[in-house]
Amino acid sequence: MPRMDTADLNRRPLLPLIIACLVLAMFCTGCFGETPANVDWATHESTGASASADGIQETLDTYASALVEKDRVRFASILDQENPAFTEQELQRFDGLIEVPFDRYYLNLISQTESEPGKVAAKVATAYTLRGSFPELPDLRRDAYFLVRRDGGWKLAGDAGEQILGMKRDARFEDFGKVEALEGDRTIVFYQSPQTEVAQQALTMAEASLPRIEEFVPGASLPKVPVKVYKGTDEINQTFPGKWQEWTGGASRQLGEKAEQGGEIIIDAEVFQETDKTSPGYNQKMIAHELTHIALFPLTGDRTPPFLIEGLADHVAGIEDVVLLKNRLQSGSDFSPTLSDLYQPGGFSALLTTDAATLAYEESDMAVALLEERYGNEKVLALLREFRRRESDNVNQAVLVDEIFRSVLGVSWNEFENDWRRYVLEN
Numbered sequence: 218m219p220r221m222d223t224a225d226l227n228r229r230p231l232l233p234l235i236i237a238c239l240v241l242a243m244f245c246t247g248c249f250g251e252t253p254a255n256v257d258w259a260t261h262e263s264t265g266a267s268a269s270a271d272g273i274q275e276t277l278d279t280y281a282s283a284l285v286e287k288d289r290v291r292f293a294s295i296l297d298q299e300n301p302a303f304t305e306q307e308l309q310r311f312d313g314l315i316e317v318p319f320d321r322y323y324l325n326l327i328s329q330t331e332s333e334p335g336k337v338a339a340k341v342a343t344a345y346t347l348r349g350s351f352p353e354l355p356d357l358r359r360d361a362y363f364l365v366r367r368d369g370g371w372k373l374a375g376d377a378g379e380q381i382l383g384m385k386r387d388a389r390f391e392d393f394g395k396v397e398a399l400e401g402d403r404t405i406v407f408y409q410s411p412q413t414e415v416a417q418q419a420l421t422m423a424e425a426s427l428p429r430i431e432e433f434v435p436g437a438s439l440p441k442v443p444v445k446v447y448k449g450t451d452e453i454n455q456t457f458p459g460k461w462q463e464w465t466g467g468a469s470r471q472l473g474e475k476a477e478q479g480g481e482i483i484i485d486a487e488v489f490q491e492t493d494k495t496s497p498g499y500n501q502k503m504i505a506h507e508l509t510h511i512a513l514f515p516l517t518g519d520r521t522p523p524f525l526i527e528g529l530a531d532h533v534a535g536i537e538d539v540v541l542l543k544n545r546l547q548s549g550s551d552f553s554p555t556l557s558d559l560y561q562p563g564g565f566s567a568l569l570t571t572d573a574a575t576l577a578y579e580e581s582d583m584a585v586a587l588l589e590e591r592y593g594n595e596k597v598l599a600l601l602r603e604f605r606r607r608e609s610d611n612v613n614q615a616v617l618v619d620e621i622f623r624s625v626l627g628v629s630w631n632e633f634e635n636d637w638r639r640y641v642l643e644n
């Protein structure tokens with residue numbers, strides 16, 4: 218899909234939302250985490266080093282707890298002073314994270330190998346949670362460190378990522394400068410100081426969206442949702458290489474399979490500011506849309522029709538006009554995707570053109586608008602629950618959709634689709 222320019226943005230304010238969602242679909246289908254490295258210990262896994270392994274985990278524990286407790290002296294105490302460049306880099310990292318309210322920092326030894334006496338390379342798994350945010354650790358990330366034995370204890374002495382994991386690690390948000398935090402009641406926005414203005418706007422918009430989200434997704438006890446404001450596309454691409462070529466404005470990403478791991482929102486400050494000038498009001502909708510996705514994660518399963526997910530997110534955010542779809546229906550010409558294409562789990566990932574994407578969202582918006590108007594929000598939620606409950610059923614998606622529409626709404630899929638056509642033409 219072509220990148221949006223601002224002229225397009227003016228003409229068709231819905232488009233950035235579409236692209237944000239395609240990006241989201243990418244997250245759902247692919248793993249948006251860092252590229253997993255399959256490079257493992259080739260040879261000499263250290264033998265007889267189990268005694269030192271305990272000491273290594275202690276060093277890692279000190280590193281993690283010092284970050285949580287903001288104890289710079291303790292943090293510095295496990296860094297190898299004979300490697301000043303690394304020590305300096307880690308202290309800068311500590312200072313850059315001082316405003317981040319970690320609740321738990323997990324840093325665990327996976328395996329180690331001794332390259333020479335008193336020097337090991339250690340592979341670790343790491344993740345953290347934030348105070349007041351989602352309780353479960355997100356999916357673990359791999360890191361690797363060199364450690365050296367000094368005065369009877371193990372000190373961190375360098376980054377062993379390239380040697381041990383076979384790759385340079387991807388950039389992380391904190392690599393772009395000291396992380397600032399703005400905490401609202403229900404969101405926590407992270408940013409670097411040049412992005413202060415966008416961060417403040419994002420916080421206000423996110424907080425303002427929550428009552429409406431909770432009205433439509435009742436019981437969605439959203440803890441504080443992290444929102445990361447990146448300077449621009451370059452920084453986002455460095456952090457998630459190859460994961461979003463078609464970037465505009467904002468997207469949400471799930472931090473793990475479990476609902477308790479939650480999700481976060483990512484914002485491109487440059488696009489955000491541009492959009493603010495060209496399409497006032499759009500950013501608010503974008504954030505509401507992405508927050509709705511995060512609120513819906515617990516209700517979403519592998520078989521949930523994506524038109525329900527995208528339509529509901531648009532419904533909460535405030536639906537735009539559906540011009541293209543109405544034209545196509547009025548002219549009687551065939552169009553793709555059909556609403557049935559969009560109940561397939563991969564339905565949104567398969568959209569290749571701007572027209573197809575626009576249609577897909579308009580179709581979803583109208584389907585959810587019809588459901589809300591005729592059956593009520595409770596039934597929309599009941600549909601979501603039923604799709605989740607039956608996600609492992611051994612029937613094809615068409616049969617499953619038909620059965621669930623019949624059991625929850627009392628209409629067949631074909632009846633619903635016909636009602637939907639009439640509804641689009643009448644509205």
Ligand SMILES: [Zn+2]
Nearest residue numbers: 238241527530
């Ligand atoms: Zn979406």
